[in-house]
Amino acid sequence: MLSERIKKIKPSATLAINAKAIELKAQGIDILKFGTGEPDFDTPDNIKNAAKKALDEGFTKYTAATGITELKTAVCEKLKRDNGIECDNSNIIITNGGKQALFNFFMAVLNEGDEVIIPSPYWVSYSDMIAVCEGKSVFMDTTANNFKLTAEMVKEAITPNTKVLILNSPSNPTGMMIEKNEIEAIAELAIKHNFYVLSDEVYEYFLYDGKKMFSIASIPEMKNLAFTINAVSKTYSMTGWRIGYIAGPTEVIKPMGNLQSHSTSNPCSIAQKAALEAITGNQDSVKMMADEFRKRRDFVFEEMNKIPGFKLIKPEGAFYAFPDVSGAFKGDVNDSFKFTEFLMEKAQVAVVPGGAFGEAGNNYIRFSYASSMQDIEKGIQRIKSALEK
Numbered sequence: 001m002l003s004e005r006i007k008k009i010k011p012s013a014t015l016a017i018n019a020k021a022i023e024l025k026a027q028g029i030d031i032l033k034f035g036t037g038e039p040d041f042d043t044p045d046n047i048k049n050a051a052k053k054a055l056d057e058g059f060t061k062y063t064a065a066t067g068i069t070e071l072k073t074a075v076c077e078k079l080k081r082d083n084g085i086e087c088d089n090s091n092i093i094i095t096n097g098g099k100q101a102l103f104n105f106f107m108a109v110l111n112e113g114d115e116v117i118i119p120s121p122y123w124v125s126y127s128d129m130i131a132v133c134e135g136k137s138v139f140m141d142t143t144a145n146n147f148k149l150t151a152e153m154v155k156e157a158i159t160p161n162t163k164v165l166i167l168n169s170p171s172n173p174t175g176m177m178i179e180k181n182e183i184e185a186i187a188e189l190a191i192k193h194n195f196y197v198l199s200d201e202v203y204e205y206f207l208y209d210g211k212k213m214f215s216i217a218s219i220p221e222m223k224n225l226a227f228t229i230n231a232v233s234k235t236y237s238m239t240g241w242r243i244g245y246i247a248g249p250t251e252v253i254k255p256m257g258n259l260q261s262h263s264t265s266n267p268c269s270i271a272q273k274a275a276l277e278a279i280t281g282n283q284d285s286v287k288m289m290a291d292e293f294r295k296r297r298d299f300v301f302e303e304m305n306k307i308p309g310f311k312l313i314k315p316e317g318a319f320y321a322f323p324d325v326s327g328a329f330k331g332d333v334n335d336s337f338k339f340t341e342f343l344m345e346k347a348q349v350a351v352v353p354g355g356a357f358g359e360a361g362n363n364y365i366r367f368s369y370a371s372s373m374q375d376i377e378k379g380i381q382r383i384k385s386a387l388e389k
């Protein structure tokens with residue numbers, strides 16, 4: 001009796017790994033978890049205090065379905081200041097996490113058979129959301145170019161059915177960025193072939209070695225084609241608060257708001273006030289986290305490349321390492337899923353198989369370094385020992 005639509009959604013490989021880790025933990029086995037996509041820091045106090053204040057002041061009722069005006073204004077100012085994007089409140093919707101922004105977007109623009117170009121390896125949820133909205137994912141393998149997307153690759157994937165291109169820089173799972181000149185060339189393609197570009201910038205503040213963010217929506221000619229999605233989830237360690245947003249042309253943003261008004265209505269009123277403080281308040285915590293992630297990234301880069309059979313390209317941002325581990329495959333352990341199981345059982349280390357991020361990732365694992373340095377040191381040591389046996 002299920003709809004054809006819902007049958008298109010695949011169970012999440014990440015959740016399966018998590019379930020296995022929980023099962024082993026329940027048996028008293030000390031599993032070190034490097035699977036999660038969230039900072040290990042607490043939400044900063046100024047943000048928590050803003051939420052407490054909202055609660056005490058009784059800010060506990062429905063708000064406008066697409067979010068409170070102050071937060072939309074703060075998002076516009078942030079986009080202008082940090083990303084060079086010109087917009088006003090009519091270009092913004094506040095959503096339940098970045099995920100709802102993405103889902104609303106695909107619901108609003110995709111018709112059956114419309115193609116969405118996705119650089120691969122890619123964050124898992126894109127393709128499932130697209131399938132539910134009856135679109136077709138077209139994957140573009142970036143592995144041969146150290147996961148660096150180029151306009152030339154995009155050009156090859158364009159067809160008359162191309163409706164959307166997704167950019168995710170820095171990327172989950174690879175941590176790699178798209179260079180500014182490539183983004184500019186991609187914008188030219190989007191204008192020429194008239195497709196939307198959805199830029200997922202949720203990791204924008206976690207950049208290393210002087211790398212700079214460049215948002216495609218800052219190019220004036222992209223005003224009617226570019227969408228920027230972001231969230232407070234990663235930047236402010238607020239994954240559980242569920243606040244994200246999308247900025248784009250009003251003719252699509254408005255119908256997305258209509259959809260949201262009939263599905264979830266407004267995101268949590270208290271969390272919106274917390275997000276307002278996050279975006280407008282003191283930003284020291286973001287810098288602290290970025291500094292800490294950079295130290296861990298340096299350590300992981302050094303140490304992982306010493307593991308026989310591992311090859312890691314230095315991630316440019318986010319908090320993920322995505323090493324090629326195919327050199328460590330042995331016997332039956334010959335793909336990323338089996339290798340992940342091997343690590344769980346023999347090293348008591350939980351990571352995500354690269355194959356969960358598309359076929360292009362099947363020689364890789366994703367190791368999140370949003371864990372304490374102590375656990376990272378221990379985890380890498382355990383992997384080394386398990387492989388030596």
Ligand SMILES: Cc1ncc(COP(=O)(O)O)c(C=O)c1O
Nearest residue numbers: 037097098099123172231233244
């Ligand atoms: C690339 C990417 N985009 C969007 C999201 C969604 O974030 P949120 O928790 O705000 O829904 C995630 C979360 O893992 C992500 O990795």
